[in-house]
Amino acid sequence: MITEIIPTPKKTSYFQREYIYNGETVRTSLDILLGEEEYILEITFEDGITIIGGSERAVYYGECTLEQIIKQTNGRLPAMKIEDEPKFAYRGFMIDCSRHFFSVDELKAIIDTMSRLKFNKFHWHLSDDQGFRMEIRALPKLHTEGSVRKGSNFGSVRSKSKYSGYYTREQMKEIVKFCSEHYVDVVPELDIPGHCSAIVHAYPEISCRGRKVAVKTTQGIFKDILCAGNEKTYEYIYKILDEMCAIFPSDTFHIGGDEVPTENWTHCSECKNMMRENRLETYDELQAFMMNKVITYLERKGKKVICWNDAVKGDNLKKTVIVQRWLDRKNQTVEWANEGRKVLMSDFYHTYFDYPYEMTPLKKVYKFRPYLSNMDLRGRENVIGMECCLWTEHISSNSHLEYMLFPRACAVAENSWGYGRSNWRSFLKKVNNFKYVFRQNRIHFAPRRDWNPLPLRRLFGTLKFLYKIKPRVKEN
Ligand code: ACM
Ligand code: ZN
Numbered sequence: 001m002i003t004e005i006i007p008t009p010k011k012t013s014y015f016q017r018e019y020i021y022n023g024e025t026v027r028t029s030l031d032i033l034l035g036e037e038e039y040i041l042e043i044t045f046e047d048g049i050t051i052i053g054g055s056e057r058a059v060y061y062g063e064c065t066l067e068q069i070i071k072q073t074n075g076r077l078p079a080m081k082i083e084d085e086p087k088f089a090y091r092g093f094m095i096d097c098s099r100h101f102f103s104v105d106e107l108k109a110i111i112d113t114m115s116r117l118k119f120n121k122f123h124w125h126l127s128d129d130q131g132f133r134m135e136i137r138a139l140p141k142l143h144t145e146g147s148v149r150k151g152s153n154f155g156s157v158r159s160k161s162k163y164s165g166y167y168t169r170e171q172m173k174e175i176v177k178f179c180s181e182h183y184v185d186v187v188p189e190l191d192i193p194g195h196c197s198a199i200v201h202a203y204p205e206i207s208c209r210g211r212k213v214a215v216k217t218t219q220g221i222f223k224d225i226l227c228a229g230n231e232k233t234y235e236y237i238y239k240i241l242d243e244m245c246a247i248f249p250s251d252t253f254h255i256g257g258d259e260v261p262t263e264n265w266t267h268c269s270e271c272k273n274m275m276r277e278n279r280l281e282t283y284d285e286l287q288a289f290m291m292n293k294v295i296t297y298l299e300r301k302g303k304k305v306i307c308w309n310d311a312v313k314g315d316n317l318k319k320t321v322i323v324q325r326w327l328d329r330k331n332q333t334v335e336w337a338n339e340g341r342k343v344l345m346s347d348f349y350h351t352y353f354d355y356p357y358e359m360t361p362l363k364k365v366y367k368f369r370p371y372l373s374n375m376d377l378r379g380r381e382n383v384i385g386m387e388c389c390l391w392t393e394h395i396s397s398n399s400h401l402e403y404m405l406f407p408r409a410c411a412v413a414e415n416s417w418g419y420g421r422s423n424w425r426s427f428l429k430k431v432n433n434f435k436y437v438f439r440q441n442r443i444h445f446a447p448r449r450d451w452n453p454l455p456l457r458r459l460f461g462t463l464k465f466l467y468k469i470k471p472r473v474k475e476n
Contacts, residue, residue: 001078003069006430007118007413008420009084017045021075026051026066028059037120038085041065043077057120057183058085064116072433087418088370090344090385092121092187093409095401096354098128098198099154099219100392101165102401108178109441110405115182116437117413122179123187123254123387126167129197129216130393133166134188138239141202149198149215154393155468163217172247187306188248190240191256193226193233193290200224206233208268219393219469221259228290229270238297245301252304255294257311258326260287280316288314295321306344309333322384326352334372337379345370346387351412353404354391358461362451365411366427386416394469399444406438406445407431 003012026049034040034054039062042050049066053059065084069077093114095102111122126133132146147166152159167175179186198215200207207213208227216222226233244253262283265271271286280286288311295305295318306322309329322342325333337343346352350360350368370386371379388409395401410431414420420427438445453461 001073001076003072003078003080004426004429004433005065005068005082006410006420006427006434007086007417008426008430009065009082010419011083013081015044015079015081017079019043019045019048019077019079021049021070021077024048026063028053028062030055030059034058035085037061037089039065039082041080041082041084043069043080045079049077054085060115060183061118064118067116068433071436086118086416088383088385088416090121090387091119091413091416092123092344092385092387093119093405093412094123094125094189094346094387094389096125096128096390096392097133097167098125098131098392100395100401101131101133101163102398104167104171104174106398106401107175109443110402111175111179111182111184113406113437113441113443114409114413115179115184117410117434118417119409119413120184121187121252121385121387122175122184123189123389124175125189125191125254125391127189127191127198127256128195129220129222131163131165131215132198132202134172134240134244135166135168136240136243137169138243139203139236142199142240144202146198146202146215149217151217153218155219155465157394157396169243169247176248185250185252186248187250187252187254188244189254189256190237190244191254191258192237192294193228193287194221194258194260195256196226197222197224199226203236206230206236208264208271221261223261223263225260225262225264226290227268227270228265228286229268229272229274234293237294241294241298241301245303251302252306252322253298254306254324255291255298256308257287257291258308259310262287280314282314284313285316286314287311288317291321292316292318312336324387326389330372331374334374334379337372337382338374338376340378340382342382342384344384344387346389351386351388352391353388353408354394356404356461356465357408357446357450358453358458359465360408361453361458362408362411363424365408366414366421366424368411368415369421370415386412388412394465402444403446406443407434407451408446410434 028051039053039058051062143166148164309325324344327348
């Protein structure tokens with residue numbers, strides 16, 4: 001029998017005779033000569049089942065593979081050997097908990113499912129214009145006031161009710177622990193200097209105008225960003241990061257940098273002073289200068305830092321930063337990678353799962369390749385992996401989130417593990433076989449009829465979605 005494992009293993013060999021599995025313990029061991037995420041799973045008639053891994057995580061991946069084999073063979077396992085390791089070191093998923101707040105248990109069901117698809121990074125988007133979601137004891141107004149908005153006016157999500165929620169330190173640690181038990185690293189994001197209305201609401205003194213603004217109830221790009229010229233801004237950012245570092249052991253942090261309107265900087269004497277003192281000529285350079293200070297702060301604490309590709313506007317952004325490419329700047333991304341910068345691929349048109357299946361069908365996600373044309377060998381080596389993103393302005397509930405994520409995440413699992421990208425029919429079988437995990441975790445995955453809508457439905461679905469996201473409420 002041919003097994004259908006997702007993500008497709010690097011190498012599978014079959015032998016004669018089957019092995020009947022009766023629930024006995026599987027023999028596992030570590031071999032430091034194997035790669036960090038590499039494992040060998042052997043099933044033989046004579047010796048039963050063994051998994052050898054380069055690390056505990058690799059053994060876990062072997063166990064995930066074995067479980068899929070057991071489920072689809074009903075325990076009559078073919079004698080076989082799987083030698084497996086991923087092509088990409090970073091296999092991530094991002095969940096925006098600012099626009100929509102998900103409970104710890106809701107997140108756990110998703111994390112467990114994703115880990116069994118061998119994702120290894122949970123990028124946790126915890127701050128944005130519509131709510132700040134971390135308990136920060138040194139700056140308590142961030143969570144007591146910055147987590148509350150007066151309503152929700154996003155596309156089809158419309159409510160006049162107060163919306164609030166934040167994760168306590170204990171809850172964040174619980175997620176970190178759960179992730180570590182599933183061999184997933186948490187990459188927490190503090191999005192600066194834009195998308196900071198909730199921070200400015202709590203502490204207006206670190207914005208250029210010093211005025212209190214509302215925690216936003218609509219989506220958009222808002223101009224009250226953090227002041228880049230005020231030392232207090234950095235003092236506050238460092239306080240937040242200090243607390244984050246105490247909670248999140250991950251060696252990688254995200255500091256946003258996307259969609260930064262610099263209009264207020266152009267009217268701010270402190271921002272202008274900062275530019276003069278540091279011989280910065282453009283506001284893009286000022287943004288890069290600001291990011292650099294924060295990157296340096298985190299690097300001194302042993303962290304690697306990711307920024308969205310928007311932050312690479314000024315040529316002065318530190319080269320050590322990992323650039324997460326989501327939109328535009330295709331040619332520049334190729335240049336950055338070819339010249340030695342690390343890049344992470346989250347293409348808006350293929351891996352943004354807040355957009356409906358009519359806009360981003362499963363097959364389109366499956367066809368996505370993380371390498372860009374014109375990337376040379378060095379450029380390709382600098383692609384650290386892929387991440388799918390779930391922004392949640394338009395997400396009405398946890399089951400809606402799960403519907404948007406699954407099974408599209410299965411295609412990202414395939415592409416980021418890297419070996420199963422040319423056999424669509426086999427991929428569909430794999431997704432089908434994986435449904436037992438969805439059921440175990442009570443995941444509301446999208447039904448098959450929705451995965452690849454026909455052209456007319458795609459057109460109408462797209463128009464309907466785009467019409468709904470037009471803002472109908474004006475915000476200051
Ligand atoms: C983004 O989607 N604003 C990174
Ligand atoms: Zn300023």
